[in-house]
Amino acid sequence: MTKKILPFSKSQMEKIIKEYPTPFHIYDGKGIRKNAKKLYEAFSWISGFKNYFAVKANPNPHIIKIVKEEGMGVDCSSLTELILAEKLGFRGEEIMFSSNETHYREFQKAKQLGAIINLDDITLLPYLEKYAGLPKLLCFRYNPGPLREGNRFIGNPKEAKFGMTKKQLFDGYKIARDKGVKRFGLHTMVVSNELDPTAHIETAVMLFDLIVELSKKLGIKFEFVNLGGGIGIPYKPEQKAVDYVFLSKEINKLYKKKIVANKLDSLKIIMENGRLIVGPYGYLVTTVLHKKEIYKNYIGVDSCMANLMRPGMYGAYHHETILGKENKPKNCTYDVVGSLCENNDKFAIDRKLPKVDVGDILVIHDTGAHGYSMGFQYNGKLRSAELLLKPDGKVKLIRRAETVDDYFSTLDFSSL
Numbered sequence: 001m002t003k004k005i006l007p008f009s010k011s012q013m014e015k016i017i018k019e020y021p022t023p024f025h026i027y028d029g030k031g032i033r034k035n036a037k038k039l040y041e042a043f044s045w046i047s048g049f050k051n052y053f054a055v056k057a058n059p060n061p062h063i064i065k066i067v068k069e070e071g072m073g074v075d076c077s078s079l080t081e082l083i084l085a086e087k088l089g090f091r092g093e094e095i096m097f098s099s100n101e102t103h104y105r106e107f108q109k110a111k112q113l114g115a116i117i118n119l120d121d122i123t124l125l126p127y128l129e130k131y132a133g134l135p136k137l138l139c140f141r142y143n144p145g146p147l148r149e150g151n152r153f154i155g156n157p158k159e160a161k162f163g164m165t166k167k168q169l170f171d172g173y174k175i176a177r178d179k180g181v182k183r184f185g186l187h188t189m190v191v192s193n194e195l196d197p198t199a200h201i202e203t204a205v206m207l208f209d210l211i212v213e214l215s216k217k218l219g220i221k222f223e224f225v226n227l228g229g230g231i232g233i234p235y236k237p238e239q240k241a242v243d244y245v246f247l248s249k250e251i252n253k254l255y256k257k258k259i260v261a262n263k264l265d266s267l268k269i270i271m272e273n274g275r276l277i278v279g280p281y282g283y284l285v286t287t288v289l290h291k292k293e294i295y296k297n298y299i300g301v302d303s304c305m306a307n308l309m310r311p312g313m314y315g316a317y318h319h320e321t322i323l324g325k326e327n328k329p330k331n332c333t334y335d336v337v338g339s340l341c342e343n344n345d346k347f348a349i350d351r352k353l354p355k356v357d358v359g360d361i362l363v364i365h366d367t368g369a370h371g372y373s374m375g376f377q378y379n380g381k382l383r384s385a386e387l388l389l390k391p392d393g394k395v396k397l398i399r400r401a402e403t404v405d406d407y408f409s410t411l412d413f414s415s416l
């Protein structure tokens with residue numbers, strides 16, 4: 001069970017809304033730091049442990065600055081994300097570049113920054129060499145295909161577009177070795193939003209075994225293994241967060257059994273979680289505009305799928321709280337909907353809530369990752385503001401809301 005508590009009160013939120021009208025995402029900076037410290041502490045047995053924060057989860061520079069201060073690197077997958085990392089002062093191997101279907105301009109930027117380049121396919125080896133030159137350190141992304149089951153979020157690895165086969169992996173490292181690459185890493189990402197620690201432990205087994213095999217067969221030395229991101233968070237109150245200490249202990253046992261026993265123990269363990277780091281510490285705050293009763297009962301709010309796409313896109317559950325009604329009985333059933341002309345623009349379907357009134361403040365939980373960042377402007381919707389809740393209870397505007405002028409800024413009406 002995970003208690004869905006809020007880091008702000010109703011009166012505090014009413015004050016915030018007076019200054020910053022809804023909708024907006026608000027992030028709990030203190031919560032992010034506390035969680036990051038807990039993760040790093042659990043893995044402190046491994047020297048050089050690092051989580052490369054997946055920028056796509058939340059690309060707000062103020063949020064990334066927090067995770068940077070907590071010792072994280074960044075995992076980027078596009079030119080813009082690389083430039084964002086550069087602007088934030090990340091240097092060299094603090095940046096992992098895990099992209100797919102990559103344009104050479106992106107590789108050139110990654111190379112220029114000295115980022116760790118993680119290749120998604122064997123054909124990218126000559127491509128990278130041609131356009132950017134091979135770096136001294138190279139990583140490959142493994143797709144185990146039929147050797148692993150994956151999970152319901154990322155799907156069956158055999159159907160996934162990411163990574164390379166085992167045979168290609170062996171060929172890739174061999175070619176890279178023969179071309180003078182000296183330092184190596186190995187990466188996979190086979191599950192997403194996975195709460196079962198067993199899946200992450202199985203990933204470690206798979207990669208440790210592979211590193212032993214690759215090291216022996218090719219005579220190369222691995223500096224790091226990247227276990228990927230994909231550790232889930234308890235979106236539903238009945239779910240339980242992954243226990244970092246348990247996960248770390250199990251990985252430690254495997255490390256001793258497979259890596260230390262084979263004298264490969266200079267191997268660093270890294271991860272690239274995004275959701276786990278910020279997901280639970282963001283809230284989409286929205287106001288109830290209308291109540292509509294037809295064949296079902298609808299609550300219409302002043303935000304929409306453009307502010308949080310996960311429910312509409314994946315049918316994902318996000319918990320909801322009506323401020324000030326936390327202790328009221330949940331004896332009404334509603335669909336909570338946004339204003340897009342799309343029938344999947346629903347934040348909740350058949351949700352049990354206390355009786356909702358027009359003007360209520362509705363808080364959607366766990367929007368810190370893949371929330372704002374997945375936003376879009378369809379239907380002329382504008383991206384919302386983002387606020388940071390500071391430890392002293394004050395808020396800082398960390399991204400202003402878009403205006404109609406922003407929407408029109410890429411157009412040239414004079415050429416009509």
Ligand SMILES: *Cc1c(COP(=O)(O)O)cnc(C)c1O
Pocket residue numbers: 054056057075098189192193228229230231272273274275276369
């Ligand atoms: C999306 C992604 C991540 C982060 O996933 P989370 O679910 O946010 O942890 C990490 N690595 C890669 C390659 C990704 O595509």
